[in-house]
Amino acid sequence: MGEFDLIKDYFEQSQTCDDFVQLSIGDDCALVTLPENSWLAITTDTMVEHTHFLPSISPQDLAYKAVATNLSDLAAMGAQPRWISLALTLPKADEVWLAAFSQSLLQTLKNYNVTLIGGDTTKGTLSVTITAQGLVEKGKALCRHQAKVGDLIYVSGSLGDSAAGLQQILSGKSAVGFDEEFLQQRHLRPTPRLVLGETLVGIANAAIDLSDGLNSDLRHILKRSQCAAEIDLSHLPFSPSLLNRYDRRQAEQFALSGGEDYELCFTVPPENQSMFESRLKNLDVPCTCIGRIVSPFGEKCGQFSIRFFRDGQPIDYSPNLGFDHFKE
Amino acid sequence: MGEFDLIKDYFEQSQTCDDFVQLSIGDDCALVTLPENSWLAITTDTMVEHTHFLPSISPQDLAYKAVATNLSDLAAMGAQPRWISLALTLPKADEVWLAAFSQSLLQTLKNYNVTLIGGDTTKGTLSVTITAQGLVEKGKALCRHQAKVGDLIYVSGSLGDSAAGLQQILSGKSAVGFDEEFLQQRHLRPTPRLVLGETLVGIANAAIDLSDGLNSDLRHILKRSQCAAEIDLSHLPFSPSLLNRYDRRQAEQFALSGGEDYELCFTVPPENQSMFESRLKNLDVPCTCIGRIVSPFGEKCGQFSIRFFRDGQPIDYSPNLGFDHFKE
Numbered sequence: 001m002g003e004f005d006l007i008k009d010y011f012e013q014s015q016t017c018d019d020f021v022q023l024s025i026g027d028d029c030a031l032v033t034l035p036e037n038s039w040l041a042i043t044t045d046t047m048v049e050h051t052h053f054l055p056s057i058s059p060q061d062l063a064y065k066a067v068a069t070n071l072s073d074l075a076a077m078g079a080q081p082r083w084i085s086l087a088l089t090l091p092k093a094d095e096v097w098l099a100a101f102s103q104s105l106l107q108t109l110k111n112y113n114v115t116l117i118g119g120d121t122t123k124g125t126l127s128v129t130i131t132a133q134g135l136v137e138k139g140k141a142l143c144r145h146q147a148k149v150g151d152l153i154y155v156s157g158s159l160g161d162s163a164a165g166l167q168q169i170l171s172g173k174s175a176v177g178f179d180e181e182f183l184q185q186r187h188l189r190p191t192p193r194l195v196l197g198e199t200l201v202g203i204a205n206a207a208i209d210l211s212d213g214l215n216s217d218l219r220h221i222l223k224r225s226q227c228a229a230e231i232d233l234s235h236l237p238f239s240p241s242l243l244n245r246y247d248r249r250q251a252e253q254f255a256l257s258g259g260e261d262y263e264l265c266f267t268v269p270p271e272n273q274s275m276f277e278s279r280l281k282n283l284d285v286p287c288t289c290i291g292r293i294v295s296p297f298g299e300k301c302g303q304f305s306i307r308f309f310r311d312g313q314p315i316d317y318s319p320n321l322g323f324d325h326f327k328e
Numbered sequence: 329m330g331e332f333d334l335i336k337d338y339f340e341q342s343q344t345c346d347d348f349v350q351l352s353i354g355d356d357c358a359l360v361t362l363p364e365n366s367w368l369a370i371t372t373d374t375m376v377e378h379t380h381f382l383p384s385i386s387p388q389d390l391a392y393k394a395v396a397t398n399l400s401d402l403a404a405m406g407a408q409p410r411w412i413s414l415a416l417t418l419p420k421a422d423e424v425w426l427a428a429f430s431q432s433l434l435q436t437l438k439n440y441n442v443t444l445i446g447g448d449t450t451k452g453t454l455s456v457t458i459t460a461q462g463l464v465e466k467g468k469a470l471c472r473h474q475a476k477v478g479d480l481i482y483v484s485g486s487l488g489d490s491a492a493g494l495q496q497i498l499s500g501k502s503a504v505g506f507d508e509e510f511l512q513q514r515h516l517r518p519t520p521r522l523v524l525g526e527t528l529v530g531i532a533n534a535a536i537d538l539s540d541g542l543n544s545d546l547r548h549i550l551k552r553s554q555c556a557a558e559i560d561l562s563h564l565p566f567s568p569s570l571l572n573r574y575d576r577r578q579a580e581q582f583a584l585s586g587g588e589d590y591e592l593c594f595t596v597p598p599e600n601q602s603m604f605e606s607r608l609k610n611l612d613v614p615c616t617c618i619g620r621i622v623s624p625f626g627e628k629c630g631q632f633s634i635r636f637f638r639d640g641q642p643i644d645y646s647p648n649l650g651f652d653h654f655k656e
Contacts (some may be wrong), residue, residue: 040360040362040368122375139529141351208356
């Protein structure tokens, strides 16, 4: 099996029909159009073996997660996903692996109404780079730099599950009980919060998806928006499964520094709170207010940083800054 | 130096201003708009160490080539390049290497008026994946499937130089003489034929860029267009440097099976030939007619394949099909 047969056999299958895709896989480029009044949101994420996943990961989980983490970035902009390009680097053309990977990839794309429009297949260490693109109404995207003093800070879903699930996988624990299964699935199969993201357009000021841990990711909003935050740790939402297996302090660490939850963290101005809470009733994604945006602190305290509270009382707490590829 | 400092220090520098880029590096997604009456052309190419380049390649040459090969795909659609996303996988954060790589990347983008709008930086075997995007007038892109029987087949520039240059690099030859320098530069610094590509819009029926060798790449046009080709090998354009160092038969093999020339191969209907030849006078890219598109052959001969000639006489010739990652 050669490179071109491989692409044809596994990836050039019938897909969701998208009126805006003029030309898909099989030429030098794909060709797309945009509907009027739309901006195109573009994001790229790479997953490398040994860095982002263990060699033991199933091809199905790898394909799912590579798509989901990219769609999560679109969700964080309030964008509706439309198409992706796939750059797949493989050590060899293993047909069983490829059949499982491509089937999972195409099924995941179908579930989100997304078209695979092209890519590149090369030889090397296993690695998946996806460039995902989506549409958002002109001028309405949720950006990191638009948080305002007074905004309420929310997070979706529950935090820390993914880091706990990863710890279990790394320690070789198989997913025997409900809680273990839940936590490991939260690591392997994160849910991109796309419907929530689209709902937040026109309501939230700023948003980010939680890929590196709340402590690190929220700081990106603070730095870009030139403000600070107060977070009450007692408000952090945890799943029953996480609290069944870990104490609260450990759960907090997972949430703040663990990463890969792919929940959304966003800021809502108080005047939009009631509208937001009422729209939230139509979604099946719980969202929790965990703090608020405040004026920058003095230079000594880190101007654009986070002050932590527990049960309303300020505490002295410096959680780890979360995953960074090039820091020890 | 951490991941975020690295992106900030090396890649988040002032760039060409593009009115269509609404938001660039530093958020979950970049945001762009399209001008009216434009289609967006999208292409992705990966370069992996040991597969696409030797560890000895300079960071400057690597950055240049990663950009140029992607822009070449846009040229083959007749598209004008606008922005790229960069997924860079690095074994470590080597500041000297990164400074050289990013400077060359940004300078190359500037030369082509292209904006770096985002990407991802991860740890692993050195690998560069670029997704490049460009604009082409609605309905006017040069596709592989539109060649018609009777079209004249042209190639730009000279063929085979890159494969010869690679052979020299692999054999450890340093670029001492003019010819060696020329051939090695043609391998390391291919020129994306962007102006030619845009000129061909409305003139050529089909186009492809020559990345895997003429024999392999032309067949993509033939298969997609459901036709066959006749090529006269005596018309293949070779550089003086190639013919100074190799005999004509070896030059033909480089051209047909060697790849990485990143010249354009395109088909022009006879009624457009004089308009094409006159527009060509304003460009500094020589183009050579090497054959024509003909009706499909019988099934026994390979319906959508190439019949070779030399000095007008049919010859029995089956050149290697060119580079394929997963074929021996």
